[in-house]
Amino acid sequence: MKVLVIGSGGREHAMAWKLSQSNKVNSVFVAPGNGGTHLNPKFKNIDLIDINLLADFAIEEKIDLTVIGPELPLSRGIVDLFRSKHLNIFGPTQKAAQLESSKDFAKDFMYRHKIPTAKYKAFKMPDEAHSYVDKEGAPIVIKADGLASGKGVIVAMTLKEAHDAIDFMLVDNRFGDAGAKVVIEEFLEGEEASFMVICDGKTILPLATSQDHKRLLDQDMGPNTGGMGAYSPAPIVTDEIYSKVMKEIIYPTIHGMANDGIPFTGFLYAGLMITKKGEVKTLEYNCRMGDPETQPILMRLKSDFFETLYKSSTGHLDSTEIEWDKRTALAVVLASAGYPETPKLNDEIHIEDRVISDTYIFHAGTMFKDNKLLTSGGRVLAVTALGYSVKEAQSKAYEAINTVRFNGAQYRKDIGFRALDNN
Ligand code: AMP
Ligand code: GLY
Numbered sequence: 499m500k501v502l503v504i505g506s507g508g509r510e511h512a513m514a515w516k517l518s519q520s521n522k523v524n525s526v527f528v529a530p531g532n533g534g535t536h537l538n539p540k541f542k543n544i545d546l547i548d549i550n551l552l553a554d555f556a557i558e559e560k561i562d563l564t565v566i567g568p569e570l571p572l573s574r575g576i577v578d579l580f581r582s583k584h585l586n587i588f589g590p591t592q593k594a595a596q597l598e599s600s601k602d603f604a605k606d607f608m609y610r611h612k613i614p615t616a617k618y619k620a621f622k623m624p625d626e627a628h629s630y631v632d633k634e635g636a637p638i639v640i641k642a643d644g645l646a647s648g649k650g651v652i653v654a655m656t657l658k659e660a661h662d663a664i665d666f667m668l669v670d671n672r673f674g675d676a677g678a679k680v681v682i683e684e685f686l687e688g689e690e691a692s693f694m695v696i697c698d699g700k701t702i703l704p705l706a707t708s709q710d711h712k713r714l715l716d717q718d719m720g721p722n723t724g725g726m727g728a729y730s731p732a733p734i735v736t737d738e739i740y741s742k743v744m745k746e747i748i749y750p751t752i753h754g755m756a757n758d759g760i761p762f763t764g765f766l767y768a769g770l771m772i773t774k775k776g777e778v779k780t781l782e783y784n785c786r787m788g789d790p791e792t793q794p795i796l797m798r799l800k801s802d803f804f805e806t807l808y809k810s811s812t813g814h815l816d817s818t819e820i821e822w823d824k825r826t827a828l829a830v831v832l833a834s835a836g837y838p839e840t841p842k843l844n845d846e847i848h849i850e851d852r853v854i855s856d857t858y859i860f861h862a863g864t865m866f867k868d869n870k871l872l873t874s875g876g877r878v879l880a881v882t883a884l885g886y887s888v889k890e891a892q893s894k895a896y897e898a899i900n901t902v903r904f905n906g907a908q909y910r911k912d913i914g915f916r917a918l919d920n921n
Pocket of ligand 2: 710724725784787788789790791
């Protein structure tokens with residue numbers, strides 16, 4: 499079988515790596531891919547981004563399954579396009595992907611289906627947004643309605659920050675159309691976790707739990723990023739919390755979408771806030787796997803990823819089972835200097851040949867040019883390791899980091915600290 503993975507990050511490298519382990523798969527194309535997928539002889543990078551050209555490629559190459567990493571092609575309707583051409587693709591339709599591409603759509607959906615989430619209101623007019631914030635007080639959270647590459651959420655600890663965020667989005671139009679409407683919501687306190695499932699429209703298959711580290715610096719300080727590290731499983735998701743999430747969030751979401759006439763297919767990611775009292779609230783939906791959560795999750799997957807996604811894309815998820823390595827997997831992201839504001843690019847990356855068992859280096863912002871591996875993005879690599887405890891996975895990942903070098907590399911030294919506290 500031939501598989502096409504769309505995207506260029508660490509998540510897509512991990513997907514291609516896992517898909518290629520299936521004995522049913524004989525070719526894996528990655529569009530556009532990165533330096534890591536280029537260097538691996540099992541994959542072939544395809545320099546295409548436009549969804550129409552990707553569909554033409556899938557027809558020409560007779561691709562059996564297309565899997566999408568990032569949200570942008572989903573919000574542009576890649577699934578609808580491929581299906582209209584009778585191409586097999588795993589992911590949500592453009593309408594279903596609104597759970598991620600419009601915060602207002604997602605919040606309205608959660609309210610209507612009584613799915614626990616922060617109280618909110620949506621605004622287009624700056625004056626109304628400012629008075630709402632004055633009435634509610636700080637801390638408060640201001641979110642751009644549309645996709646803003648993970649930068650559209652401001653957790654305002656003071657009223658001034660909240661008012662500035664409103665002006666940034668509604669007056670100065672700094673996110674363009676994506677910020678022409680804002681969602682203002684109640685500030686929630688607790689611990690976050692990532693909860694992902696696969697769905698074929700009817701059957702739901704939960705993936706292993708995980709936790710991301712969104713802040714740049716140790717102890718969750720510094721600016722928000724796309725994610726500086728992750729591990730799986732997340733001990734905060736106890737059996738009790740797991741059942742609550744399924745009952746209060748996942749089932750009502752999948753059933754609610756079906757009842758609204760928008761059956762959900764693909765990966766559904768619920769970003770959770772778990773309060774001290776053990777309540778769970780939905781912070782956001784993503785219609786894709788998380789990055790970097792995918793890297794540790796797929797390190798732990800023992801079953802055939804291709805078979806699961808293929809069966810799901812053809813509506814037969816009910817005949818699939820999924821098996822996980824009991825060990826913990828932990829990924830540490832190495833970012834370039836200046837990330838997240840102004841990542842420095844084109845630095846040469848040196849990776850020693852020395853292989854440390856049960857570790858894997860997934861590439862993200864890397865490219866191969868003039869016979870050199872260079873940095874080409876903010877998040878450069880995700881060094882991922884398996885261990886019998888969080889501590890062991892952590893020390894192996896940090897040991898493997900010593901095999902990598904590039905100018906200005908920055909990474910957190912405490913990935914997994916919450917799980918160590920919880921263990
Ligand atoms: P989102 O893209 O909606 O997940 O938001 C990005 C990050 O902002 C989340 O991972 C949280 O850390 C934070 N955040 C979002 N919504 C809230 C909220 N209502 N209360 C507190 N923090 C939030
Ligand atoms: N790591 C969070 C995300 O992928 O949205």
